Amino acid sequence: xxxxxxxxxxxxxxxxxxxxxxxxxFLAKLVPYGExxxxxxxxxxxxxxxxRPVTSHxxxxxxxxxxxxxxxxxxxxxxxxxxxxxxxxxxxxxAFVSIxxxxxxxxxxxxYIVGGFVSxxxxxxxxxxxxxxxxxxxxxxxxxxxxxxxxxxxxxxxMYGPRQQGVRAAEAEAQSRTLIEMVGLxxxxxxxxxELSGGMKQRVALARxxxxxxxxxxxxxxxxALDAHTRTRLQNDLLNIWERDRKTVLFVTHSVDEAVFLSDxxxxxxxxxGRIREVIDIDLPRPRRRTELxxxxxxxxxxxxxERMFDDGDEAGPAL
Amino acid sequence: xxxxxTLTRRAAPVLACIGLLAVWQVASLALKNDSFPTAIExxxxxxxxxxxxxxxxxxxxxxxxxxxxxxxxxxxSIPLGLLMGRSRGVAAFFNPLLMVxxxxxxxxxxxxxxxxxxxxxxxKTLVIFLGVSLPVIYHSFEGAKAVEEKMLWSGAAMGLSPAxxxxxxxxxxxxxxxxxxxxxxxxxxxxxxxxxEMIARQSGAGNILFNxxxxxxxxxxxxxxxxxxxxxxxxxxxxxxxRARLVRWSEPQFDMPLSFS
Numbered sequence: 001x002x003x004x005x006x007x008x009x010x011x012x013x014x015x016x017x018x019x020x021x022x023x024x025x026f027l028a029k030l031v032p033y034g035e036x037x038x039x040x041x042x043x044x045x046x047x048x049x050x051x052r053p054v055t056s057h058x059x060x061x062x063x064x065x066x067x068x069x070x071x072x073x074x075x076x077x078x079x080x081x082x083x084x085x086x087x088x089x090x091x092x093x094x095a096f097v098s099i100x101x102x103x104x105x106x107x108x109x110x111x112y113i114v115g116g117f118v119s120x121x122x123x124x125x126x127x128x129x130x131x132x133x134x135x136x137x138x139x140x141x142x143x144x145x146x147x148x149x150x151x152x153x154x155x156x157x158x159m160y161g162p163r164q165q166g167v168r169a170a171e172a173e174a175q176s177r178t179l180i181e182m183v184g185l186x187x188x189x190x191x192x193x194x195e196l197s198g199g200m201k202q203r204v205a206l207a208r209x210x211x212x213x214x215x216x217x218x219x220x221x222x223x224x225a226l227d228a229h230t231r232t233r234l235q236n237d238l239l240n241i242w243e244r245d246r247k248t249v250l251f252v253t254h255s256v257d258e259a260v261f262l263s264d265x266x267x268x269x270x271x272x273x274g275r276i277r278e279v280i281d282i283d284l285p286r287p288r289r290r291t292e293l294x295x296x297x298x299x300x301x302x303x304x305x306x307e308r309m310f311d312d313g314d315e316a317g318p319a320l
Numbered sequence: 321x322x323x324x325x326t327l328t329r330r331a332a333p334v335l336a337c338i339g340l341l342a343v344w345q346v347a348s349l350a351l352k353n354d355s356f357p358t359a360i361e362x363x364x365x366x367x368x369x370x371x372x373x374x375x376x377x378x379x380x381x382x383x384x385x386x387x388x389x390x391x392x393x394x395x396x397s398i399p400l401g402l403l404m405g406r407s408r409g410v411a412a413f414f415n416p417l418l419m420v421x422x423x424x425x426x427x428x429x430x431x432x433x434x435x436x437x438x439x440x441x442x443x444k445t446l447v448i449f450l451g452v453s454l455p456v457i458y459h460s461f462e463g464a465k466a467v468e469e470k471m472l473w474s475g476a477a478m479g480l481s482p483a484x485x486x487x488x489x490x491x492x493x494x495x496x497x498x499x500x501x502x503x504x505x506x507x508x509x510x511x512x513x514x515x516x517e518m519i520a521r522q523s524g525a526g527n528i529l530f531n532x533x534x535x536x537x538x539x540x541x542x543x544x545x546x547x548x549x550x551x552x553x554x555x556x557x558x559x560x561x562x563r564a565r566l567v568r569w570s571e572p573q574f575d576m577p578l579s580f581s
Contacts, residue, residue, distance in 0.1 A: 140477055
């Protein structure tokens with residue numbers, strides 16, 4: 001499976017042309033191209049009522065299972081703050097799933113639990129049936145803060161993961177150069193992060209994570225620190241890149257537009273305590289073009305419906 | 321041809337030196353005091369000191385102690401500071417100890433150390449070591465503490481073990497701060513070097529200085545001050561060059577970040 005995005009076959013297509021179809025043949029284990037949005041189901045999860053039978057075997061294509069996860073933090077006033085309450089969610093392989101919610105609803109914490117950076121207070125998260133106990137190269141994070149290594153050049157940052165995995169220097173460099181080109185930074189290989197704008201830094205961060213071939217991308221409000229224009233460009237480019245190999249993506253955002261535009265599924269969360277409120281299938285054709293989508297009444301309806309649901313929730317107090 | 325601004329910047333320290341020497345010369349001529357030789361007399365005494373084999377051996381012995389004290393201090397303090405910065409337990413253990421040692425003038429410990437270890441190299445090197453350690457530990461600690469959590473997470477996701485993260489993420493990320501501490505440490509090494517030789521007078525640059533004072537050779541006293549001062553300036557300048565090269569990545573190459581999304 002690792003071959004599928006090492007940049008050789010799938011990246012020959014010029015960047016930005018959205019030519020994802022070519023890479024379909026690499027996706028043996030993934031859902032057949034074109035049927036993607038039908039084939040992927042995020043098991044919803046009204047957290048309270050859904051209890052997973054212990055004996056049940058998950059469908060073969062479930063890649064991440066979050067099973068009754070709760071997270072309690074102790075605040076500085078020594079009071080318990082329930083960041084996540086009894087969250088259950090299953091994510092299918094190859095799905096683009098957004099977690100959408102107001103700030104403070106614990107959506108990032110949920111992502112950190114899947115990443116293995118934070119241990120849940122209760123419950124377990126599993127990756128391919130294995131309980132997650134720590135970070136690993138099968139789950140690649142992309143953070144809002146970029147978190148690049150400032151002492152490394154763009155190339156050095158992107159090569160870091162492959163080198164760590166024992167890929168020979170020449171090979172790692174060749175792959176990294178292809179990835180840098182794919183994220184639109186050809187010519188900036190020898191620049192240091194300090195010399196780059198926010199959008200460029202996030203492109204490097206994405207390339208750095210893609211370079212070690214994680215099976216799941218964990219994106220933590222990756223475009224949250226960028227201006228509107230840059231944000232739109234990066235959303236488009238991310239979709240184009242994603243179309244090539246349809247990697248599983250868990251994407252945290254507080255932007256309704258962004259979630260609807262990018263995702264197959266939108267997981268709506270409510271805050272205090274953080275719970276899953278609604279899981280919405282976004283049944284829009286792919287590959288998606290922003291300009292077409294903005295005019296599409298179905299897209300508009302998704303956005304309006306979700307915004308309404310949030311408004312209702314706010315009026316009615318804590319949802320669920 | 322250098323641009324005027326660069327020229328001014330380069331010339332400034334030289335001009336400062338010339339100005340200082342000129343003030344000295346005038347003051348000395350005006351005071352006409354035996355214990356205050358003129359700048360020219362002091363400078364004339366420098367070649368005599370540097371040409372004398374005995375003096376040279378003394379000065380080199382000083383530099384050797386300083387290099388060893390500084391080197392060992394850096395090698396011990398950086399790992400300790402980094403560990404303290406990343407581990408609450410290590411910090412909790414060492415912090416009280418360091419807080420007690422920190423304000424104590426290291427030279428004040430010399431009598432005890434001399435009592436135990438004699439007046440030789442070990443005593444002096446140990447005092448230099450103590451003087452250098454604390455700023456290096458402190459800056460390494462602060463540098464390690466400030467390392468962005470998400471950077472470490474990114475490394476962990478790539479498969480770096482905790483030890484590898486300390487060595488390959490915390491160390492380089494904290495390097496600018498660590499080197500700031502080392503620069504302070506270098507100057508402190510010179511100070512404690514001279515101080516230790518003034519207390520345990522057996523050899524070294526500080527010993528030459530005080531012997532000359534005892535014998536009323538005031539031009540030699542002032543010449544030694546110039547020599548020691550010049551050593552400090554040179555070492556600091558060399559270190560600053562090395563530092564700037566090592567952390568070039570932390571200084572922006574351009575004033576403004578490139579505009580490109």
